[in-house]
Amino acid sequence: AQSVTQLDSQVPVFEEAPVELRCNYSSSVSVYLFWYVQYPNQGLQLLLKYLSGSTLVESINGFEAEFNKSQTSFHLRKPSVHISDTAEYFCAVRSSGGSNYKLTFGKGTLLTVNP
Amino acid sequence: DVKVTQSSRYLVKRTGEKVFLECVQDMDHENMFWYRQDPGLGLRLIYFSYDVKMKEKGDIPEGYSVSREKKERFSLILESASTNQTSMYLCASSSTTGTGSQPQHFGDGTRLSIL
Numbered sequence: 001a002q003s004v005t006q007l008d009s010q011v012p013v014f015e016e017a018p019v020e021l022r023c024n025y026s027s028s029v030s031v032y033l034f035w036y037v038q039y040p041n042q043g044l045q046l047l048l049k050y051l052s053g054s055t056l057v058e059s060i061n062g063f064e065a066e067f068n069k070s071q072t073s074f075h076l077r078k079p080s081v082h083i084s085d086t087a088e089y090f091c092a093v094r095s096s097g098g099s100n101y102k103l104t105f106g107k108g109t110l111l112t113v114n115p
Numbered sequence: 116d117v118k119v120t121q122s123s124r125y126l127v128k129r130t131g132e133k134v135f136l137e138c139v140q141d142m143d144h145e146n147m148f149w150y151r152q153d154p155g156l157g158l159r160l161i162y163f164s165y166d167v168k169m170k171e172k173g174d175i176p177e178g179y180s181v182s183r184e185k186k187e188r189f190s191l192i193l194e195s196a197s198t199n200q201t202s203m204y205l206c207a208s209s210s211t212t213g214t215g216s217q218p219q220h221f222g223d224g225t226r227l228s229i230l
Binding site: 009032034036041042043044045046049051090096101102103105106107108 | 119146148155156157158160163165173205207209211216218219220221222223224
């Protein structure tokens with residue numbers, strides 16, 4: 001069985017400050033990792049994903065995440081946040097083998113960017 | 116772009132009613148999912164389907180059933196609605212291409228209130 005722990009339920013930051021949203025997972029097999037973002041009153045949108053290869057993955061809006069196999073982590077970072085980044089962020093994991101297409105989600109981190 | 120459309124954004128029903136939530140995707144995806152989202156609990160999988168007329172229970176199937184008569188449509192049914200089923204319901208779809216590397220695409224959600 002897999003599980004995902006998002007260590008912070010809420011992260012308040014000021015605009016233009018750096019931010020890190022932490023995600024740890026547990027799995028006995030190789031995994032795919034995802035970060036989703038949910039803006040108010042909307043569904044989830046894929047932010048970035050790690051499948052294989054380079055452990056650092058980037059999104060088009062300045063976020064990046066680094067897969068660390070030894071620490072079973074996939075933390076999300078942005079060097080300078082904007083007001084518009086205020087949203088809830090979900091980390092998710094899926095095993096990379098077989099026909100299991102289910103995602104296991106963390107409980108979410110609410111990022112609030114203040115002026 | 117993938118489009119996942121949920122039939123209602125907001126829905127109010129009464130205890131004991133039979134409730135239908137509809138979801139349609141336009142990308143010919145094999146997999147479809149129903150989640151409920153509650154504050155502090157993240158997303159929890161109710162049911163999923165990997166083919167027409169095929170379904171599997173997720174983590175919290177009690178009180179729910181599903182129907183998938185056509186590939187593009189996946190319905191969630193609350194057999195006898197109860198107040199503890201008040202929640203945000205999210206539908207998602209994904210392709211089987213790449214043995215699980217494909218992300219799930221989400222609808223905007225249905226906020227269901229049971230009075």
